[in-house]
Amino acid sequence: MSERLKRDFFIQPTLKVAKALLGKNLIRIYQGKRLSGKIVEVEAYIGPQDKASHGYLGKRTKRNQAEFLVGGHIYIYLVYGMYWQLNISTEKEGEPTCVLIRALEPLEEIIDSTNGPGKLCRALKLNKSFYAEDLCQSKRIWLEEGEKINPSQIVKAPRVGIDCAGPYWSSIPWRFYLKNNKFVSKK
DNA sequence: GTACAGATTGAG
């Protein structure tokens, strides 16, 4: 059993948090069971300057308000009417920044595949009830220290699924994943 | 009240 990540961890610069999240363990308590997985793939979304972010130009709505919360809160969002995206807000209150969790390596009790944002949420039984949940206080989901990751293991790549944001933003390497990990989403 | 986009997935 490792130590739970504290608020300090999440209020660092988003890109730093994104890289630091690789290798951490995500713990989800479901029906008395402990579902957990190691984070192997993430993407950073940095609000006002990021056209692909819901917080672009400081646009703040009911839908994306969790993205503005102080670091450590869950921003969960439904896309295409069927898939949930699990994000973790970063930095301080009022900053529309977050990190999208794209893939986990299953550790405990997880039977569904987790190599994609939608499948990951399905495997962990995550839904809208987790909107704005505080990872620093929640009793049903949180993050723990995990495997120590060597910086050379971290691969930078362009983000996925946001081509509509334009060639410039969709090419920025704000996606990070662990080298040679087979649970990283393909493509 | 209605229109519409959307950080995906999996089947063909």
Place this chain on the structure above:
DNA sequence: TCAATCTGTACT
């Protein structure tokens, strides 16, 4: 390569 599928948002 492309369609499925639905909630919140924005607009009338």
